[in-house]
Amino acid sequence: MSTRRTTGSPATCPSLRLVKDSYEIAQMRLAIAATGRGFEDVIRDLPRSSSHERGERLVEGVFNTRARVDGNTVGYDTIAASGPHACILHWTRNDGPLNPGDLILLDAGIEVDSYYTADVTRTLPVDGTFSPVQRRVYEAVREAADAAFAVAKPGAIFREVHAAAMAVIARRTAEWGMLPVTAEEALKPENGQHRRYMVHGTSHHLGIDVHDCAQARRDMYLDGVIEPGMIFTIEPGLYFQPDDLTVPFEFRGIGVRIEDDVLITATGAENLSVGIPRTADDVESWIAALTA
Numbered sequence: 001m002s003t004r005r006t007t008g009s010p011a012t013c014p015s016l017r018l019v020k021d022s023y024e025i026a027q028m029r030l031a032i033a034a035t036g037r038g039f040e041d042v043i044r045d046l047p048r049s050s051s052h053e054r055g056e057r058l059v060e061g062v063f064n065t066r067a068r069v070d071g072n073t074v075g076y077d078t079i080a081a082s083g084p085h086a087c088i089l090h091w092t093r094n095d096g097p098l099n100p101g102d103l104i105l106l107d108a109g110i111e112v113d114s115y116y117t118a119d120v121t122r123t124l125p126v127d128g129t130f131s132p133v134q135r136r137v138y139e140a141v142r143e144a145a146d147a148a149f150a151v152a153k154p155g156a157i158f159r160e161v162h163a164a165a166m167a168v169i170a171r172r173t174a175e176w177g178m179l180p181v182t183a184e185e186a187l188k189p190e191n192g193q194h195r196r197y198m199v200h201g202t203s204h205h206l207g208i209d210v211h212d213c214a215q216a217r218r219d220m221y222l223d224g225v226i227e228p229g230m231i232f233t234i235e236p237g238l239y240f241q242p243d244d245l246t247v248p249f250e251f252r253g254i255g256v257r258i259e260d261d262v263l264i265t266a267t268g269a270e271n272l273s274v275g276i277p278r279t280a281d282d283v284e285s286w287i288a289a290l291t292a
């Protein structure tokens with residue numbers, strides 16, 4: 001397991017690792033499949049974890065059990081963030097309850113025996129059903145992810161993936177009356193008001209480190225050209241702090257992230273984690289099927 005904020009000196013993380021070979025891609029597929037089983041275990045256990053005062057710990061324990069059984073361990077500390085905890089990035093204390101009516105943001109990945117790791121986030125309604133406002137936020141995040149997917153192809157610049165997601169975030173938060181300016185104004189480089197609600201990057205490379213090649217030179221990473229064989233995350237989110245007065249009351253305390261792992265192909269991007277349900281409707285049916 002590597003720490004979430006990666007390590008890796010330039011010597012141990014050559015930029016060579018930005019493009020994966022067929023062995024590495026196969027290992028990533030195994031890691032992601034195991035991670036999907038871990039998410040299923042967590043959902044099956046929701047009736048138990050949502051009736052325990054430290055339900056987040058049970059979620060972590062259940063996922064990590066799958067990691068030890070099907071893989072080496074977790075690729076990074078599991079984030080089990082229910083309710084407003086989802087608005088705290090890298091919430092790993094995991095000592096809160098899962099309250100019906102809230103969402104739980106689960107950011108977790110299994111590292112297989114070869115040390116390659118998945119990095120997947122799903123945000124699940126604890127009682128199986130999104131409220132209308134939760135669904136609106138969730139689907140806006142999915143729209144941002146889909147916009148990012150659309151530009152993730154060979155020849156694009158890595159940071160354009162983030163820009164595509166952020167354009168949707170700006171548009172939606174403006175529409176909901178949260179921004180003091182128009183979406184267009186906010187998107188100017190000197191402004192960025194929408195960044196208050198989406199406070200991290202959309203993508204990072206992924207492989208033997210959860211933040212793979214984080215030490216690669218800027219011209220090969222953020223400013224690098226996307227090539228076939230690259231594997232990176234697409235993980236937009238929206239986080240509305242419970243005490244943020246710029247946010248309409250009904251949105252406060254909602255945090256959503258959807259994170260998938262993508263492989264760049266000759267013509268576009270394959271979503272390697274597409275087998276883990278990601279639309280609001282599919283997430284609801286998934287929970288219903290596993291908790292029936």
Ligand SMILES: [Mn+2]
Nearest residue numbers: 119233235259
């Ligand atoms: Mn990630």
